[in-house]
Amino acid sequence: MSMAQEHSLGAAIVSNREKAAFVVCLCMSLFQMYSAGIGLLQTPVQRSIHLTFVLAIIFLMYPSRFRGGTFIDMLFLAGSLVGAGYIALFSDAIAMRGGKPMPHEMVLGIITMVAVFEAGRRVLGKALPILALVFLGYCFIGRYAPMMFAHRGYSLERVVQHMYLTTEGIFGIALGVSSTYVFMFILFGSFLSGGGGASLFNNIALSLTGRMAGGPAKVAVIASGLLGTISGSSIATVVTSGSFTIPMMRKAGFTAEESAGITACASTGGQFMPPIMGAGAFIMSEFLNVSYGLVALSATIPALLYYGAVFLNVHFMAKRYNMKGTDTNVEKIGAILRKDGHLLLPLVLIVAMLIMHYTPLKSAFWAIIAMVCICALKRRTRMGIFQIGDALADGARNAIGTAIACAVVGYIVGSFSLTGLGLKFSINIMELTGGSLFLTLAMAMVACLVLGMGLPTTANYIVTSTIVVPVLVKMGVVGISAHLFVYYFGIMADITPPVCLASFTAAGLANADATRTGLKAFYFALPSFFLPYLFIYSPEILLQSATVWNVSLVILRAFLGIAALAAALNGWLFRPLPVIARPLLFVSGVGCYSMFPPLQVAGGGIIALVIVTMFFTRNRAGAMPMERQA
Numbered sequence: 263m264s265m266a267q268e269h270s271l272g273a274a275i276v277s278n279r280e281k282a283a284f285v286v287c288l289c290m291s292l293f294q295m296y297s298a299g300i301g302l303l304q305t306p307v308q309r310s311i312h313l314t315f316v317l318a319i320i321f322l323m324y325p326s327r328f329r330g331g332t333f334i335d336m337l338f339l340a341g342s343l344v345g346a347g348y349i350a351l352f353s354d355a356i357a358m359r360g361g362k363p364m365p366h367e368m369v370l371g372i373i374t375m376v377a378v379f380e381a382g383r384r385v386l387g388k389a390l391p392i393l394a395l396v397f398l399g400y401c402f403i404g405r406y407a408p409m410m411f412a413h414r415g416y417s418l419e420r421v422v423q424h425m426y427l428t429t430e431g432i433f434g435i436a437l438g439v440s441s442t443y444v445f446m447f448i449l450f451g452s453f454l455s456g457g458g459g460a461s462l463f464n465n466i467a468l469s470l471t472g473r474m475a476g477g478p479a480k481v482a483v484i485a486s487g488l489l490g491t492i493s494g495s496s497i498a499t500v501v502t503s504g505s506f507t508i509p510m511m512r513k514a515g516f517t518a519e520e521s522a523g524i525t526a527c528a529s530t531g532g533q534f535m536p537p538i539m540g541a542g543a544f545i546m547s548e549f550l551n552v553s554y555g556l557v558a559l560s561a562t563i564p565a566l567l568y569y570g571a572v573f574l575n576v577h578f579m580a581k582r583y584n585m586k587g588t589d590t591n592v593e594k595i596g597a598i599l600r601k602d603g604h605l606l607l608p609l610v611l612i613v614a615m616l617i618m619h620y621t622p623l624k625s626a627f628w629a630i631i632a633m634v635c636i637c638a639l640k641r642r643t644r645m646g647i648f649q650i651g652d653a654l655a656d657g658a659r660n661a662i663g664t665a666i667a668c669a670v671v672g673y674i675v676g677s678f679s680l681t682g683l684g685l686k687f688s689i690n691i692m693e694l695t696g697g698s699l700f701l702t703l704a705m706a707m708v709a710c711l712v713l714g715m716g717l718p719t720t721a722n723y724i725v726t727s728t729i730v731v732p733v734l735v736k737m738g739v740v741g742i743s744a745h746l747f748v749y750y751f752g753i754m755a756d757i758t759p760p761v762c763l764a765s766f767t768a769a770g771l772a773n774a775d776a777t778r779t780g781l782k783a784f785y786f787a788l789p790s791f792f793l794p795y796l797f798i799y800s801p802e803i804l805l806q807s808a809t810v811w812n813v814s815l816v817i818l819r820a821f822l823g824i825a826a827l828a829a830a831l832n833g834w835l836f837r838p839l840p841v842i843a844r845p846l847l848f849v850s851g852v853g854c855y856s857m858f859p860p861l862q863v864a865g866g867g868i869i870a871l872v873i874v875t876m877f878f879t880r881n882r883a884g885a886m887p888m889e890r891q892a
Contacts, residue, residue, distance in 0.1 A: 286658075291449055294445050295627065298626065306357075312440065313441075313669055316661075317338075321381065324385060346374055348367075361423060361428050371426035374426060379391050379395070382669070397677035400683070401680055421680070432669050432672040434675050436545065436669075436671050437668045440661070440664055447622070449654070450492070450626050451660070452654075452660060453633045453634065455653075456649055463485050464506055471483075472592045476516075476576055479585075483576060490531060490533060491535040492538055496753070496764040497764055500764050503528075507521075514587070515585045522768035522772035525772075526756070526779065529764055534561060534568055534749075539565075542723045545723060561804075563813075571793075571824040571828060572789075575786050578831075582838070605637070608632045667718045671720075675724065697737075707794075709730055710751035711754060714726060730748045754791070759784060762783065768783075789823075792855040802815075822865075826851030836877050836880035846868065
């Protein structure tokens with residue numbers, strides 16, 4: 263066969279795979295819509311069909327790079343269909359015999375487990391599959407582990423049965439949430455973007471802050487926050503918003519690293535922001551066995567404080583170096599809302615239905631239906647049959663990363679439930695810290711930052727909550743405080759060096775140095791880095807059994823701490839800060855987060871004194887902005 267013929271055959275294969283992937287994505291989204299709003303299925307059936315679709319899409323969309331890769335892909339595809347589909351067809355029979363594996367089920371289990379690992383490697387890279395492989399190996403060789411983590415070890419039959427035939431492993435709660443809430447909200451995000459929602463968020467942000475000092479950076483903070491809460495991925499938000507905001511920031515005088523760092527920091531924060539919280543809220547509500555509304559309500563004030571910290575940091579930097587706003591014509595907010603404000607109605611519907619105690623699944627289903635109907639009200643946003651088909655397919659494509667991460671994480675969660683590792687880990691951490699809550703929190707923070715490196719949001723939270731939360735709960739920490747603590751710091755790994763995927767992605771868009779971008783993103787987030795400690799020591803910030811007065815005091819204390827840290831980092835508060843004021847403000851800002859009331863009062867008092875002094879001396883000589891070094 264000539265090279266021209268080989269090239270033609272390769273192009274034909276690629277084209278056919280793309281068409282097949284599109285059809286499978288379309289079918290997957292239609293299945294998810296059906297199961298969410300019309301015909302509810304049994305748990306094993308729902309999860310296994312979901313995983314079957316996911317594996318099929320991955321082996322079609324992510325071809326093997328080895329010679330003869332198409333044949334390998336078809337083998338994996340066939341094995342996935344048979345292995346995962348078997349659970350859907352015979353779930354009742356498996357349950358009737360208590361999950362005891364038949365000889366052929368051992369073969370199917372091994373095939374499915376290998377397929378999940380390979381699919382995870384193709385989509386997520388090596389980090390999460392290797393971590394899962396380590397935990398899976400621990401199930402077999404636990405008798406050789408150090409005494410503090412030793413167990414008797416399990417046979418291949420027992421491990422395959424636990425991971426494949428029960429809802430403790432691959433088909434566990436993580437995949438269960440992916441197959442319901444997470445998929446539907448990602449699908450809603452695809453419809454929102456298809457109808458023009460991304461452009462609407464950018465225009466709103468530009469109108470509100472575009473002309474302020476450092477306006478383009480503030481546009482990035484707001485736009486990335488609005489997009490981030492829906493996208494479910496800080497990296498996806500960086501790509502979506504960064505292509506618009508990074509060039510604007512560069513034009514306004516921010517360096518490439520600063521522009522990329524701000525985008526990464528703001529995009530990551532979207533994972534904390536209700537109503538959707540990057541899908542993490544749904545998993546948290548399942549783990550805690552509480553309503554989704556309670557989780558979203560608890561996360562609201564911390565999310566707003568996080569964005570307040572990033573916003574103030576950007577503002578002080580812009581004032582310090584006299585950075586102007588955008589010089590382009592900015593449309594007024596009223597005109598934007600008159601033109602495209604109807605696209606916000608499905609979001610209002612989601613919030614209203616959740617407040618009325620409808621399930622998140624049902625809320626997302628009707629929000630998607632409403633999105634199509636509302637977009638049809640105006641010609642410029644109307645979605646035809648092809649646009650609806652594209653949105654359905656895009657939703658499935660966007661969801662497969664989260665879905666396969668949840669399946670791979672099932673090995674880690676299953677290893678904990680099989681070996682009792684969680685209890686061992688809790689006991690050993692408490693012994694190492696001598697029962698000190700503060701030391702335990704510090705170790706938990708470091709563990710979350712390390713465990714969260716390189717993991718997508720959903721997998722990140724499942725891993726950190728499985729390993730770290732039991733330790734905190736044993737120390738007497740309230741469940742929702744412990745979960746939000748690890749959720750916050752796990753996600754902060756996306757912008758914390760040395761491995762910070764959101765920062766690296768933004769650096770690529772800005773053509774900036776990746777390491778310096780990671781440091782800049784950490785710099786912009788630093789004023790809020792101590793915020794999760796308030797979840798533990800001042801749970802009023804989570805609106806847990808607190809009076810309005812107590813909540814107000816905690817918010818004031820947190821805001822003063824954020825403002826002080828942002829001012830100290832930038833050397834600006836109404837005017838350039840005197841040399842002695844910067845360390846004084848930094849220490850006082852940290853004091854606001856302290857567990858000791860005298861330090862809280864002292865820190866807040868010093869900050870208030872400095873603010874008043876700097877305000878009344880803002881017009882004195884030497885208060886002009888500084889010149890930016892080239």
